[in-house]
């Protein structure tokens with residue numbers, strides 16, 4: 001396998017985001033995943049495709065800074081109408097002709113930049129719901145009352161003159177539809193503005209829930225549901241889309257939580273759409289992702305496969321049962337790398353020590369934590385051949401959930417009989433107290 005590294009390996013600190021170039025080309029004639037074989041210029045072109053959607057930056061401003069930023073940008077005059085683009089009409093329409101988002105919420109058709117501006121209160125600071133590598137995220141209420149999330153790119157965060165290929169990618173993204181994936185409705189190009197319109201998910205990120213900043217704390221059953229939702233979303237991306245998609249940035253802050261405490265995977269900024277080549281084993285690409293979640297094999301070889309997402313998913317599983325961040329800077333050296341620490345507890349038969357202190361301890365929750373850690377151990381195996389597919393992960397999690405429910409049912413039945421027995425005892429004692437013959441015993445037993 002030929003491989004040429006063009007850039008040195010730069011290792012960011014914990015919590016920082018990776019954005020490291022490689023223009024390696026790779027060949028393989030075995031296996032069943034996918035490979036991109038591109039010249040350096042083609043690779044560069046390809047790299048720019050998704051940078052428009054999300055570009056990884058290593059620093060984040062705080063909300064106050066965002067508000068200042070907003071104050072400067074809010075005064076921009078929006079004269080021409082440039083409308084929401086996505087899906088089929090992208091090619092058919094000239095750039096300034098309104099085009100339609102496929103199956104977006106009612107009201108996202110024919111949206112212009114002015115409409116978006118109005119819907120966000122002229123990008124009002126009060127509508128800011130977050131900030132990420134791509135830019136600022138706003139909550140927007142459309143004319144018909146639908147609520148969507150608007151991602152407004154930082155000005156230095158896109159490249160002009162996107163190639164046709166970019167439009168292909170947008171088309172593909174807009175076709176992705178799964179209950180556990182944040183829906184991509186479309187984007188708007190307007191002068192030097194780049195806007196992405198996505199489904200609004202109301203209840204914060206998974207990380208915020210684990211930190212107790214959102215919600216009332218997730219019980220183990222709820223966490224299991226979230227694991228399964230994420231597994232379904234990634235399985236869909238890997239297996240059931242027209243072209244397999246590798247997410248490349250599975251992490252707890254990219255998992256949005258619904259009001260019903262179910263999960264939706266967000267942020268396809270790093271997503272790679274694989275070319276359909278049944279003989280290929282991997283994509284050679286620049287390394288992107290977030291420290292702590294990054295597949296070490298991808299990091300050292302630049303070879304991206306769907307098993308890189310499986311690795312990140314394994315880290316996420318550990319995060320869900322321990323409540324800890326993948327890298328805990330303030331812990332003792334032996335506890336800094338959460339996955340390693342938790343898997344050592346598993347090996348030593350001390351799962352209870354790894355369990356999130358916020359979780360209730362009972363045999364059922366301990367059983368779940370242990371089984372999930374065992375699955376996580378497979379997911380973070382050092383080489384991709386040893387890791388299960390996402391589909392397999394989902395199947396294992398279903399089994400764990402089934403066992404959990406059965407366990408709970410047994411516990412509930414046991415509790416019920418414990419509650420019933422003293423009542424019967426009390427009644428019997430009352431009979432004795434009143435000197436009544438215990439002739440009703442038979443009836444109690446059969447009741």
Ligand SMILES: Nc1ncnc2c1ncn2[C@@H]1O[C@H](COP(=O)(O)OP(=O)(O)OP(=O)(O)O)[C@@H](O)[C@H]1O
Nearest residue numbers: 129130131132133134137149198199200201253267
């Ligand atoms: N569709 C959405 N619905 C509701 N809130 C969202 C949505 N998308 C993003 N947010 C909020 O905005 C924040 C920033 O999101 P964004 O995806 O831009 O960045 P990130 O994933 O946190 O960081 P990075 O882009 O560096 O990976 C999220 O943490 C979340 O709180």
